[in-house]
Amino acid sequence: xxxxxxxxxxxxxxxxxxxxxxxxxxxxxxxxxxxxxxxxxxxxxxxxxxxxxxxxxxxxxxxxxxxxxxxxxxxxxxxxxxxxxxxxxxxxxxxxxxxxxxxxxxxxxxxxxxxxxxxxxxxxxxxxxxxxxxxxxxxxxxxxxx
RNA sequence: GAAAGGAGGCGAGGCGACCGCGGCACGGCUGAGUUUGCUCAGUGCGUGCUGAGGAAAGUCCGGGCUCCCCCAUGGCCAGGCCUGCUGGGUAACGCCCAGUGCGGGUGACCGUGAGGAUAGUGCCACAGAAACACACCGCCGAUGGCCCCGGCUUUUGCCCAGGCACAGGUAAGGGUGCAAAGGUGCGGUAAGAGCGCACCAGCAGCAUCGAGAGGUGCUGGCUCGGUAAACCCCAGCCGGGAGCAAGGCGAAGAACCAAGGUUGGCCAUGUGCCUGUUCUGCUCAAACAUGCCGCUUGAGGCCUGUGGUAACACAGGUCCUAGAGAGAUGGUCGCCCCUGGAGAGGGGUCCAUUCCAUGGAGACCUCCCAGGAACAGAACCCGGCUUAUGUCCUGCUUUCCAAC
Numbered sequence: 001x002x003x004x005x006x007x008x009x010x011x012x013x014x015x016x017x018x019x020x021x022x023x024x025x026x027x028x029x030x031x032x033x034x035x036x037x038x039x040x041x042x043x044x045x046x047x048x049x050x051x052x053x054x055x056x057x058x059x060x061x062x063x064x065x066x067x068x069x070x071x072x073x074x075x076x077x078x079x080x081x082x083x084x085x086x087x088x089x090x091x092x093x094x095x096x097x098x099x100x101x102x103x104x105x106x107x108x109x110x111x112x113x114x115x116x117x118x119x120x121x122x123x124x125x126x127x128x129x130x131x132x133x134x135x136x137x138x139x140x141x142x143x144x145x146x
Numbered sequence: 147g148a149a150a151g152g153a154g155g156c157g158a159g160g161c162g163a164c165c166g167c168g169g170c171a172c173g174g175c176u177g178a179g180u181u182u183g184c185u186c187a188g189u190g191c192g193u194g195c196u197g198a199g200g201a202a203a204g205u206c207c208g209g210g211c212u213c214c215c216c217c218a219u220g221g222c223c224a225g226g227c228c229u230g231c232u233g234g235g236u237a238a239c240g241c242c243c244a245g246u247g248c249g250g251g252u253g254a255c256c257g258u259g260a261g262g263a264u265a266g267u268g269c270c271a272c273a274g275a276a277a278c279a280c281a282c283c284g285c286c287g288a289u290g291g292c293c294c295c296g297g298c299u300u301u302u303g304c305c306c307a308g309g310c311a312c313a314g315g316u317a318a319g320g321g322u323g324c325a326a327a328g329g330u331g332c333g334g335u336a337a338g339a340g341c342g343c344a345c346c347a348g349c350a351g352c353a354u355c356g357a358g359a360g361g362u363g364c365u366g367g368c369u370c371g372g373u374a375a376a377c378c379c380c381a382g383c384c385g386g387g388a389g390c391a392a393g394g395c396g397a398a399g400a401a402c403c404a405a406g407g408u409u410g411g412c413c414a415u416g417u418g419c420c421u422g423u424u425c426u427g428c429u430c431a432a433a434c435a436u437g438c439c440g441c442u443u444g445a446g447g448c449c450u451g452u453g454g455u456a457a458c459a460c461a462g463g464u465c466c467u468a469g470a471g472a473g474a475u476g477g478u479c480g481c482c483c484c485u486g487g488a489g490a491g492g493g494g495u496c497c498a499u500u501c502c503a504u505g506g507a508g509a510c511c512u513c514c515c516a517g518g519a520a521c522a523g524a525a526c527c528c529g530g531c532u533u534a535u536g537u538c539c540u541g542c543u544u545u546c547c548a549a550c
Contacts, residue, residue: 069473070523077166077476084166 013119018112020119021097057083060099075100075112082116 013020059079061072079098098116 068523073167073474073523074476081166081477 018115019099057096
């Protein structure tokens with residue numbers, strides 16, 4: 001449900017190897033397990049405020065990229081680490097879904113990181129000043145196929 | 147010193163910090179219930195412990211475990227085996243160890259798909275005369291046959307020299323072929339041939355050594371093509387099928403049909419088992435990989451001792467070391483270590499030239515830079531095999547060269 005919501009989102013940014021989809025948070029789509037107890041308590045009081053602060057990120061590495069789980073994991077970790085590096089400088093209130101195109105397995109580390117930076121710049125998510133990060137969802141899921 | 151052979155080991159150098167991920171424990175927080183003690187569930191929170199391999203791989207063998215076929219035992223037959231020198235090891239194996247034969251190497255050593263072709267049947271393309279059976283070329287033609295010089299004789303006939311290649315002999319030589327009926331030599335013969343002899347190879351018998359495969363010696367008659375991953379024979383072994391998405395518990399859950407059931411076959415034995423409190427089977431339709439168990443303590447690792455050439459076995463001690471459920475191990479930094487640098491500085495010392503000095507080489511020290519890999523990622527668990535991988539490490543052995 002979460003992924004369907006994001007796949008229908010309008011804001012998409014393409015590069016040769018990556019696709020970044022940006023959607024607005026919709027907490028009703030989340031299963032209870034994906035929400036911490038503290039968040040759930042906060043939602044009860046003021047749902048809109050939580051949505052403005054929520055920032056979630058997912059990486060989708062399809063089996064089309066590589067059949068070997070080790071390579072998929074390596075790509076996932078690479079982009080995950082890149083996200084964590086930038087997380088303090090990103091605008092709140094968005095859900096992000098990053099997909100890899102099948103050719104990404106052949107690209108080098110630096111090439112992918114360069115594309116990631118380009119995408120962030122074009123999407124306008126990065127702000128100049130740092131923000132306090134209370135709790136960001138850092139959940140990366142290697143996704144099989146749809 | 148060089149070249150080679152073989153054995154064993156290691157596998158992101160070591161220590162630490164931070165961030166991130168899987169699992170477990172405790173605590174916190176949130177929610178529900180509550181007999182107000184607590185219990186259950188969830189955690190984007192905290193702390194601690196712990197977290198891939200020698201091949202985790204290929205899925206090629208052997209097992210454990212689980213369910214189904216199917217009530218068990220014994221016998222005979224059928225069936226299966228990509229088991230096939232001998233002896234041992236092992237839970238078992240097509241694996242391992244030791245040995246034998248054969249082949250290769252100067253040697254250390256290496257390779258070996260190594261039962262039977264004299265139980266029988268089949269096949270041996272093309273070529274070739276012939277592929278369990280022969281005569282194309284060739285050689286011979288002793289013995290028969292024909293022709294014929296000469297001699298004896300009246301003739302018949304007899305003796306002798308020569309010729310023909312008709313009958314026939316031969317398997318030496320040529321040619322064909324992966325393969326042509328033991329090999330070499332001497333004798334022998336018309337020509338030849340195990341026809342005879344010597345040695346070698348092979349076969350059979352006897353003796354002897356060995357646990358055995360086999361080894362050694364003697365004697366004998368002289369001789370037998372290949373193929374069994376062709377059928378087959380012999381010996382040995384064997385219930386079959388599916389596989390942890392096995393399977394069990396829980397949750398959910400609609401309807402119908404049949405009444406008996408049982409191993410590849412046969413026989414025998416037994417007071418066999420299940421069966422209307424719904425077992426079992428078939429068909430149709432629909433839904434579903436969602437909670438818990440199975441799940442990691444095992445033919446387990448390490449150390450010591452004893453037995454054994456060894457594989458291995460036994461005894462004692464010690465350790466517990468991933469357990470996810472679409473699948474977790476990666477980054478950054480610091481110090482030390484190792485390797486490389488025709489990078490910088492210092493430099494005991496050595497060499498050359500005209501002393502001072504200049505030029506060159508350079509053990510070692512300091513700093514700087516780069517690097518510390520490859521093959522590859524647990525998915526129920528073991529024992530093997532095979533394949534992939536490194537300027538890696540440590541003993542041992544052989545041959546050649548040099549020195550003593």
